[in-house]
Amino acid sequence: MKWLLNPSSCPGFQKFEIKDHVERGEHVHHTEYFFVQIPERYALVNITDYVEDSLSRAKIADGFCFVSAMHITAGIYVNDAENGLLSDISKWIDNLAPFGEDYRHHATGEDNADAHLKSFLTNHCIQVPITKGKLDLGTWQQIFYGEYDGKRTKRILIKFTGLKIL
Amino acid sequence: MKWLLNPSSCPGFQKFEIKDHVERGEHVHHTEYFFVQIPERYALVNITDYVEDSLSRAKIADGFCFVSAMHITAGIYVNDAENGLLSDISKWIDNLAPFGEDYRHHATGEDNADAHLKSFLTNHCIQVPITKGKLDLGTWQQIFYGEYDGKRTKRILIKFTGLKIL
């Protein structure tokens, strides 16, 4: 299958809605929804910068950022952004959860059972630690959105919980 | 293999024990164990309603619900509840982590090495966000318990952490 890999920009990710922001004492809970529409059916998109933008709005000193696809045909994972590797990852996902098999889900009129299975391989959500006000990631760790049934608007939830910056 | 898919009820899930409930200031930590016995060896059970029942006892306004199998031959995942898809998921799990291979674990007298491998595919735990007092799930996201070695009593841990409803 054709995959959109590492697009230099993906406009939908700048479109966010602050769902809730609660401060109690020194604790902050901050929740945003992103609304994204990927122009291809399959994509791996590096969303680390968008998550960092959210962190700057959440103003967390220490805690966690939870990032989750709100759809069951998409995934969130942490791995390297090297282009050859993205190609390997997409091919590996296609091999283990192939499109176009005789899936029973397709009796409903859908053709995306492979996308549901792909979401098992990458998971649909991830937790990223925050220490001293920054995402506490290793040198090569980047946060990716995996789209397995695109060309429609999808939501991504980002929830920060932790101690506020004093 | 024969799988029990989407049973309309699964009585064990109503049997819970409140393991601990701690309130400090505006924060609540609430932990429950569920005791379930699935009548088949393999099953995918939608437990979203049971998690919501727990949430009504935990009384969290914003935070997370962590749901975990306490066994290494079971899983917790979030995906769609459509029956054809459940059949596809069970078949996919069986294909990638098949029963009856010549596993070295079976030298111990066990016959469930496949169940351990199946738990890697679906994970054994999941985190569900809570916003404005409700599970913050997408339209089609449901929480499932995957049983890969049933016919015995197993525990599921549910821990809520967050801000209490004022």
Place this chain on the structure above:
Amino acid sequence: MKWLLNPSSCPGFQKFEIKDHVERGEHVHHTEYFFVQIPERYALVNITDYVEDSLSRAKIADGFCFVSAMHITAGIYVNDAENGLLSDISKWIDNLAPFGEDYRHHATGEDNADAHLKSFLTNHCIQVPITKGKLDLGTWQQIFYGEYDGKRTKRILIKFTGLKIL
């Protein structure tokens, strides 16, 4: 491939750095880095004892321990420590994400694309609940570090968040 399975000791895991320790009111956030160097390329190491050592330093009564590889060629998972099963798990990982294929990532000079794919199968991080001051694990649940590209120093992050022991 040859795997180092369940070594009785793995000295690097005793080498830790407290990255940050924040107490606010009754809440503790405690973050450590471990620096490990596995003598083989592939390994599955039971790190439950090392996580418990960290917990004794964090002094959390109720909350979570988040354990994460900071590299994208390693994993953290929870499963059984039985030696035959570890052999089954390593073989299963090798089969689904094999070494030595014609990966495009290798055009960079690397030879570890399989390690990146292996990290999808086991995930790179895990969350472990803490109740009444102890890791709230099932009878057979143990925490493992999966090394898929060893013989170099790697970091593991452990972050505790929760209510302090009063």
